[in-house]
Amino acid sequence: MTKHPLPGSERVLAPGSKVVAQCDPSETIEVVVVLRRKNEQQFAQMMKTIEAGAAGARPLTREELEQRFGALPEDIAKLKAFAAQHGLSVVREDASARTVVLSGRIEQFQQAFDVQLQHYEHQSMGRFRGRTGAISVPDELHGVVTAVLGLDDRPQARPHFRIRPPFQPARAQSASSFTPLQLASLYRFPQGDGSGQCIGIVELGGGYRTADLDSYFSSLGVGSPKVVAVGVDQSGNQPTGDPNGPDGEVTLDIEIAGALAPAATIAVYFTTNSDAGFIDAVSQAVHDRTNQPSVISISWGAPESMWTAQSMKALNDVLQSAAAIGVTVCAASGDSGSSDGVGDGRDHVDFPASSPYVLACGGTSLQGSGRTVAHEVVWNDGSNGGATGGGVSGAFPVPAWQEGLSTSAAQGGQRALTGRGVPDVAGDASPLTGYDVIVDGNNTVIGGTSAVAPLWAALIARINGAKGAPVGFVNPKLYKASACNDITQGNNGSYAATTGWDACTGLGSPDGVKVAAAL
Template sequence: MTETHVELPGSRRPSKSDARRLRDVDPHAHIEVTITLKAPALPDVTAASEPALTPEEFAQRYGAASGDVHTVEAVLRGYGLTTEELAPDRRSLRMSGTAAAMESAFHPGLGIYHNAEQGEFRGREGTLKVPAELAGIVTGVFGLDQRRVAHRRSAQPAESMGRPLTPAQLEVLYNFPSGDCAGQSVAIAEFGAPLQSGSFLAPAYLADDVRAFCAAQGRALPNIEIVSVDLSPLTAAQLHSLPANVGNVVLDETGEVMMDVEIVAALCANATVYVYFASFDQKGWVDLLTQVASGQPATPVCLSISYGLAEDSPDWSAAALQAINNGLQAAALQGITVCVSAGDDGSGANMSGAQAHVEFPASSPNVLAIGGTMLTGSAASEVVWWESPGRRTTKGGGATGGGVSTLFARPGWQSVSVPSLNRGGIDGRVVPDVAALAGPPLYNLILDGQPSPNGGTSASAPLWASLIARINAALPADKRQRFIAPLLYAQDADGKPQGQSACRDITSGQNASHPKPGKGYSAGPGYDAVTGWGVPDGKALLAALTRA
């Protein structure tokens, strides 16, 4: 008998060790999925890349064939699915239907699961299948499994850390060029958390906090637009109406949002800031990157991402890693520098065992990976961020992520030599590229009307995004809108890497997580796997990018 379905490569989801299956999904439940499609391979991004593509040029060159799109729609309509939208880049399709229709189309074996972090959520185990007619056309189906793969990267304040730094002090510390980012668009990625049985609750966006923070710092308030991808943020009124036990968790998640926005707002007073909100499952990642790279509502010069997960975590599927990396590559080809925090759990990346790990998407060769530092009295004593035990705990602690990827080969433009700590490790992408303040004395911020110092590499990423936007506004027209990571490794007229002259080298510290893996990478002269080229010298970076 002819098989109606075939296995979808890269779709395997293992059982989640901390979750138990409670029951089957209601067959009448409405589900929306994002389906990625076979499309032309994307070229590698190098320092000598062609001028940035427009979203329209990208879709024309790299979108899926119209015939394949029509085939997918026609076949899946036969299983009861409805088309919601063909993505503007023509590389994915959103479709919806009942859980029963999804079972018929993809054989996921959906269930309702429970764990301590998420409560109840929809999930699956094993591999998906697709109708045989779609073999080789459909490359991924996302949204059936809602397990969390976007963990925030903010640190818990230390007991004694000195006075947190203001935007003006950060500008001095990192020698920002003058300007207010006039004419620039800056994007920020935020992800929502499920806090009630079977539903996602987004973090809140507290507009009054941003206004109060900018006013307190003597900064103009930029134009801030909320972009709802898969969910909308709660308002202050909705947050304050929640039961205390739920509201406290939402406020904790909201701290990430407000830190990102306040840092960018204060450093980019005349920019337009787009804050994208998506669900923290694999579908949310794919959809958010698709929307940003499609220029909806505008093509930004940079995107700040303060979330991630160990690249080899079983919660990532191979298909999702590929789809998300494709989204990051699409952004880079359009000149968008995606600034991603390297993580706050040191060399272990919150994984167990004796191996060192790095986080994704920081390990992607299509992003600018941002590590963390801390101050011990002055800029002269800025060192690698490491607080015992080199990872986050309920009692504090944390350390910058950094190391060598086990999944992504070292890109040709990353001309550095850093061996992996893991026996038999590949010559992988090295993380991070650069760094900025993450630990003490932290950042001066406001949350829910109150002073709320915060940090982590979550703060380092929006700081770098702000600097890139400010520099982009000051660059000659033919030097703007470029993915800058490869440029930092390119040689200048004196034969030195641009990053060496554009950054202040950090030479002291390490990122070992304890008790496991108990080893880490160390800082030293030049490039290293804890702070990259170092922290920015903004004016020197502007000069370097003007020459490059």
């Protein structure tokens, strides 16, 4: 029997990590297997019309997506036969998401996929189960399986929020903060409460306390939205009691989205922080027929260079499915400037913000005067204070709606885009002009592009509610309209803000009434 290496599955030893132990061969783990899409060419043709923003490009229903472009029944059967052969059991199968979750002992998975699993230790990632080299599949699964996720469980992403430091640097004595309602007023959000809509929020750890949410919404004088916790792959709502940890992210996302769309259902998909968990949670949000989110907010990500090619492709495929069924996905572009915190002296963009199927959300620093924006510039609070992520993707080509655009360098000079430009839009993100929230019982001020994704998601939910139908994949329409407040001052390290689109704040911050008209 010939074994074929799975394209893009190669892993190298993470710099700075060392093997500390062999894995216990009898330990039981779960692995997510992703299968190819049926009618792939037909799907690609359909997506071209959606990506071009063609009039009359109708999104599919979730049912149509499964029937026409789900997994082939015979592919699922082949994978199940392979699993049975290796003593692996099927925990869950989803033809529409094209995923099958397998459970078994480590020794069974090692034999099935021709890998060696070991425990590694890394200064920032901690201890994780990992592997090196490629995953292999037999003849009958060659070309059928597109990704095998979860053999390696290293932390994949980081949350993009920053709590305002208690001390104030001298230059920032004008620090201020806003409630989501004040920002909705400054950004001229249209009337509406998200009635009839569901906002999906993806979280890789932590949790929320209902008491925090109740006291927050009552302090703002808005009704508490219905919040539903959806556990993915044995995870759930598990607050840690540490506002500096993932609880800060979870609570920030729910409080912003809920304050601005209090009549919407907020479905929070909790999973583990690994590539398998991340991809599976986004997939469950996209394909969820119970809650049916019309917009999804993702405030987690990692530099493109930190993803394997198979993981990036698997998540991008899920985001493409979201666009196909008219679900808008808002993703934070990162809080570490044009380097995305990599520290190799080069520029990097954050994924999934760099996927061409999301609305990538960058950050600004905002000063209000009464009910109007007095001054808004690129968020850049210096090397320790954080700055908006943005730049040019090394993984995705220039999408149709960004053709002809260029980046402006902070040192001067312009260059035509050579890949997908990030971000698309922006909003208030500096912790020095941040959001008033309540986390783990404490009133605190949080910023980061994490706040911008739920801000835009709530705007979209309001528009969807008023329209009575989802606006769907919004990028082509937004790039044709002038519906944003153009940010022309500041830089995020390598890139400068300029008139029109730029690699710091995209098209700019929302003018909600104009965004609603454009969509």
